[in-house]
Amino acid sequence: MVNIINDAGFAQEVNNSDVPVVVDFWASWCGPCKMLSPVIEELSNEYGNKVKFFKLNVDENPVTSMQFNVASIPTVMLFKSGKLVETLVGFRPKQAFKSVIDKQI
Amino acid sequence: MDGRYDIAIIGSGPAGLSAAINSKIRNKNIIIFWNSDLSRKLITAPIINNYLGFHNVTGIQLKQEFESHISNMGIKLNYEKVNAVYAMGDYYSLMVNEKMYEATAVIIATGIEFDKPIKGEQELLGKGVGYCATCDAPLYKSKTVSIIAYNKDGEEEADFVSELAEKVYYIPMYSGELNINSSIEVIKDIPLEIIGAERVELLKLKNSEIKTDGVFILKNSVAPDQLVPGIIIEQGHIKVDRNMNTNIPGCFAAGDCTGKPYQYLKSAGEGQVAALNAVLYIDSIKNKK
Numbered sequence: 001m002v003n004i005i006n007d008a009g010f011a012q013e014v015n016n017s018d019v020p021v022v023v024d025f026w027a028s029w030c031g032p033c034k035m036l037s038p039v040i041e042e043l044s045n046e047y048g049n050k051v052k053f054f055k056l057n058v059d060e061n062p063v064t065s066m067q068f069n070v071a072s073i074p075t076v077m078l079f080k081s082g083k084l085v086e087t088l089v090g091f092r093p094k095q096a097f098k099s100v101i102d103k104q105i
Numbered sequence: 106m107d108g109r110y111d112i113a114i115i116g117s118g119p120a121g122l123s124a125a126i127n128s129k130i131r132n133k134n135i136i137i138f139w140n141s142d143l144s145r146k147l148i149t150a151p152i153i154n155n156y157l158g159f160h161n162v163t164g165i166q167l168k169q170e171f172e173s174h175i176s177n178m179g180i181k182l183n184y185e186k187v188n189a190v191y192a193m194g195d196y197y198s199l200m201v202n203e204k205m206y207e208a209t210a211v212i213i214a215t216g217i218e219f220d221k222p223i224k225g226e227q228e229l230l231g232k233g234v235g236y237c238a239t240c241d242a243p244l245y246k247s248k249t250v251s252i253i254a255y256n257k258d259g260e261e262e263a264d265f266v267s268e269l270a271e272k273v274y275y276i277p278m279y280s281g282e283l284n285i286n287s288s289i290e291v292i293k294d295i296p297l298e299i300i301g302a303e304r305v306e307l308l309k310l311k312n313s314e315i316k317t318d319g320v321f322i323l324k325n326s327v328a329p330d331q332l333v334p335g336i337i338i339e340q341g342h343i344k345v346d347r348n349m350n351t352n353i354p355g356c357f358a359a360g361d362c363t364g365k366p367y368q369y370l371k372s373a374g375e376g377q378v379a380a381l382n383a384v385l386y387i388d389s390i391k392n393k394k
Contacts, residue, residue, distance in 0.1 A: 029243055031205075035191045035198055042194070058244075071304060072231045072241055089231035093192035093335040093353060 002037075002044045005054035007063040015082035017052050020104045022097075024055040025065065025075040032091045033074040039094050040076070043101070050105055080104050109207040110136045112383050113199055115187050115332070116214030118144035119369045120360025122171050123376030124212045124383075125180050131384045136206060138199075139182045144168070145325075146216065146361075147369070156370050167369070186258070188237060190333040192353045195390065202239070209390060210355045210383040213333060213343060214376060217361040218326050223253075225299030226322065233305025236331055238262040238321040245270045248318040251308050253278060253296050259323040260285045266321075274308075274315055329362055340364075349379035355390075357383050 005013055005023060014021050024040045026033035037055075044053035058065040058073060068077065068084070078086040078100060086100050112128050114121045117139030128135045150164030159167060175182075190211055191198040199206040226234055235241050238252055239262050251274040252263050259277070264286050267273045273289045276296060283291060294310040299320050301307065308315050330338045337344045337352040342364040349357045359375035361367045 027243065031200055031203070031240065032189065032191070035193070035200075038193070069232075069303060071233055071244065072235060073244070075231075091189070091191050091334045094194060096335045 002040055002053040002055050005056050007061045010056070010061075010064050013052070013054065014079045017079075017082075019049070019051055020085075020101065021052045021054065021079040022101065023077045023079070024053070025058050025068075025070050025073055025077070026055055027058050027073055030073050036074045036076075036091050039091075039097070042094060043097055047101070047105075051101060078104060109196060109209060110134050111208065111387050112136075112210045112212060112380070113190075113197065113206060113208035114138070114212045114214060115190070115199075116216060116360065116362075117182055118147060118214060118216055118360060118372060119171065120216075120362075120372035120376040120379075121212070121214035122175055123373040124214060124359060124380040125175060125376075126178060127377045127380035128384065129178055129180055131380070133384060133387065135180075136208065137180070137182050138185055138187050138201075144216065147171075153369070155368070187332065188240075188327065189331075190356075192333070192335055192356060195355075197355065209387050210357065211333075212349075212376070212379045212383055213329060213336075213351070213356065213358040213362060214360045214372075214379075215326055215329060215332065215362050217342075217367060218324065218328075220255075220324060223296050223299055223322070225301070226320075229299055229301055229305050229320075232303065233301060233317075233319045234299060235319065235321050236323070236327065238266045238323065241319070241321075242266045242269045245319050247271045249316065250274070250319045250321065251276065251315060251317040252321045252323065254323040255279060255325050256323070257281070262321070262323060263289055270319075274317065276310070329358070347378075348382045349375055350382065355383075355386055 072089050076088045111133040112135045114124050114137040125137050147164045147168050153162050185201045187199050189200045197208050197211045249272040250270045253276045255278045263275045267286045267289050275289050276292050294312050296310050298309040308317050329343045343358040343362050345358050345363045349359050351358050357379040359379040360372035
């Protein structure tokens with residue numbers, strides 16, 4: 001299950017999670033973001049409670065996008081204990097994300 | 106979008122065409138993406154004497170033989186440029202601007218380009234440097250974008266970006282008349298370096314310097330690791346095994362893009378191997394269902 005996150009709740013969700021957090025930065029006009037969406041969905045189902053998955057719309061949430069210097073979308077960020085540990089820019093196949101996420105669990 | 110194809114082939118040089126022929130013989134539903142002249146490299150070859158069966162032919166003559174063979178088999182080529190190939194798991198999505206095609210297997214036969222990246226290009230990729238202006242244009246509202254274009258296709262992209270960005274510079278790396286919005290500033294100069302700390306800040310050219318927030322480099326062909334995110338490249342070539350498998354199941358590669366020797370017959374041979382293995386892959390998926 002990929003939940004929606006926004007500027008208001010971002011810090012709270014990311015800092016207070018005891019499992020790693022994945023945030024998918026996307027926009028409605030971005031083709032590759034739409035391609036990535038089902039991949040992120042599959043990942044969230046596979047990881048269950050071990051990892052939290054969120055998606056953030058960059059048009060609706062400029063504060064977070066600017067705070068993290070999002071220059072290109074899709075961008076997927078992985079947080080652990082409130083800290084940004086990995087940034088992946090652009091679409092990748094599911095396996096590429098798994099290799100990165102597995103290192104943090 | 107049409108229905109899902111069995112095999113999508115990207116590239117219309119000897120590797121791509123050989124893959125097409127072999128896939129067709131095996132009754133697969135195929136789509137081949139190409140640029141004009143089948144293969145720029147082929148048509149400029151003055152004389153070829155090492156392509157078995159065709160002695161002392163020009164590149165153009167060999168190209169004509171290829172054309173006649175594929176036409177004879179009823180194979181039609183799709184004149185569209187694929188921007189990206191997304192591995193979705195049990196199928197592939199191929200993006201052509203706004204359009205999307207689907208295929209169970211993909212054969213990459215995109216050849217080899219010898220352009221060296223501009224200094225700073227790789228370091229700032231994703232931090233202001235991109236290869237698709239239309240993809241990232243909305244992120245540059247009220248910002249400055251510089252477009253370095255290697256062919257006329259860049260003009261349309263530049264027009265699109267100029268509707269969104271505050272300022273657009275267009276640096277054509279080709280000659281000929283330009284047909285772009287008057288608001289776009291054309292700079293006829295050679296790009297030397299893209300400069301910036303965390304993000305792109307400056308584009309240095311031979312005779313000038315421009316402050317810019319984004320630099321889009323529109324080349325003739327897309328580098329394999331940009332074209333197929335997740336594909337493994339080794340020393341500038343797509344890594345394949347003897348069955349032309351890449352690291353992504355169902356994605357094969359053939360021809361110059363897999364490495365040396367850069368020879369037509371080698372490419373045609375690899376195209377065949379890739380096609381035959383793509384067919385086996387598809388049949389194995391169908392049997393699992």
